[in-house]
Amino acid sequence: MIKIDHLKKSFGTNEVLTDINQEVKKGEVVVIIGPSGSGKSTLLRCLNLLETPTSGEVIFEGTALTGLNETKINQLREKMGMVFQSFNLFPHMTVLENLKVSPVKVKGLSDQEATASAIKLLEQVGLSDKADAYPASLSGGQQQRVAIARALAMNPAVMLFDEPTSALDPEMVGEVLKVMQDLADVGMTMVVVTHEMGFAKEVADRVIFMDGGYIVEEGKPEELFNNPQHERTQDFLAKIL
């Protein structure tokens, strides 16, 4: 579904991603782990062109992304839902409006259709009673569940998660991971950058360990966590587990 081909990204002279080659299949859940500054968030942001790759190519459902015009890029982003570390809900809109704005303004759905689907999604993330609340009145965990529902409202083919639980109080991490696990269970294609090793072990089909802009090692979670091949992977896992 997503093919990453010799992807490089530099900020000025600082090379953040060095020759990344990967493929994500439909229905696959890929978890990217690694120390901070290893380039994992940048890699994720290159997938929907929030960052423009310096060289190389990202191919999504057979379409090469670099060099596309603005309209095409927007169409493509509709199919890639993204969830941010800092939720980024729209504070001037109610929860329901947050879910509806893009389907109505971008996809041209009627208000009724958008409302119906938004209510279903809120049920799915367990927040039906918060439809008319403003984001500021919700807890962090609730906000992140709304953010996931908002991304799902565009009916995406793949979901990108950029450290979705890093900004949460520990007691709220579980409710967000539960929603993500439910998504994986129904076959959503997911790329997740996270420090939640428990989630990686249980939900991931494949775990990628990145460091210094390289993919150091990848494999099934049991292989990578129980029998890491590289010294750097061993070091990293020793520190966090």
Next chain:
Amino acid sequence: MIKKSLYLVVLSLIAVFSFFIPVETVFAADTALEDIQEKGTLVIGTSADFPPYEFHSTVNGKDTIVGMDISIAQKIAEDLGVELKIEDIGFDSLLPALESEKVDMVISGMSPTEERKQSVDFSEVYYTGGQNIVVREADKEIYKSTADLKGLKVGVQTGSLQETLAQEQMPDSEILSLTKTTDLLLALKTNKVEAVLMEKPSAEAYVGNDNQILTFDGGFQLEEGEQGSAIAFKKDTQSLVAAVNSSLTEISEQDLISDYLEEAGTHLQEAQGGTEEESAESNSILNYWNYFLKGTGYTILISVVSVFFGSILGVVLSFMRMSKNKIVHFVATAYVEFVRGTPMMIQVMFIYFAVGYLVNIPALASGIIAVSLNSAAYICEIIRSGLNSVPKGQSEAARSLGMSKKIAMRQIIFPQALKNIWPALGNEFITVIKESSIVSIIGVSDLIFQTRVVTSVSYRGIAPLVVTMIIYFILTFSLTKLLNHYEGKMNHD
């Protein structure tokens, strides 16, 4: 590419500035007199705060400019067979107004000094007074001559002959120079200065109506020509000067000046409000409510129109500043920095006199244009910083949902930015209400201008200031309350 755009910028700068270089007018036959007779009006410039020469008075319930100079101008207009039109402008701005052909001639008790003769022509001297000194009644035993004032603070009208006299012949004295005579007398009465230098007839007119002050001849050494008053004309308008001189000769032969002064005296008496005993009542500052009302109306008009156009231009400028096109960005940035880096007073005068040299823009329109252009620069920055204050994550979230830049701006960024823009825009509006008072220098009758008029007709220094302060405060305070109301509605946090 950069070379090319630099070239373009330089070219456009040259084009813009060449506008402001006064073009040497092609020397043609002097048609000044014919021109006036053809258009049927004689426009005179005067600074109507100088009784008995020229001042405001209420005639048949209407605010009118009267005085000796006005009677002379009326006679000249009649002799030329044209209508008289009076432009009331600050004394400092009279000669620029003549220069830029806003007025045909200036009659404002002006002395034909050598310095002035270098830039304008003068008629024959039509009135010769002397230079007096005005002091407080209470000090009559202390200050009896100019020598007694050595080393003390004296007041003069800015740009006047008295200012030069004080500088040259009272070198030890500290000089306070103000635009308006009435402000000077207020300064005298409140002990800000010990004496005020004033032309003899004016001094006597004021002293005759105010028993707290008295006057004596200053005994200054005067160059020939410095004592008298003459009418100023733009250079090379001999035909007009000659016609005016013949009217002046007639006036002096028939001794019309004393009639004019007598008439001016009755207006002064009316303005003063009857006898001393009655004056406390009938001279209540509230009797001048129509002046304040008119001034408030103009101040509101200027502010509202300027903020409206300023906002539109400000939005355009802010998008230009955020543009990726380097030339567009440069032009907007240069504009904002330049406007913010120069005083609004100069901008107002520049629009009225310099641009008015090419296109004749009435004072009110000039004032509104200048305030709008000024306000636009500040509003541009308010909008820009408002948009920048929205966290980057908001636009990333919007874009990741497939929104185009336009939809993201309209649905997500702008509504949030508005929360920051709104209060700052309100402050700008309040600033404009207060700062727009600067347009009074080109004779727009806003609240400040009317305050000066009231001060000069009522001979009251402090009361008009209090009324004006209260009016400004009511305007700004009710605006603040109104804006807070809408701000509250926007808050969801």
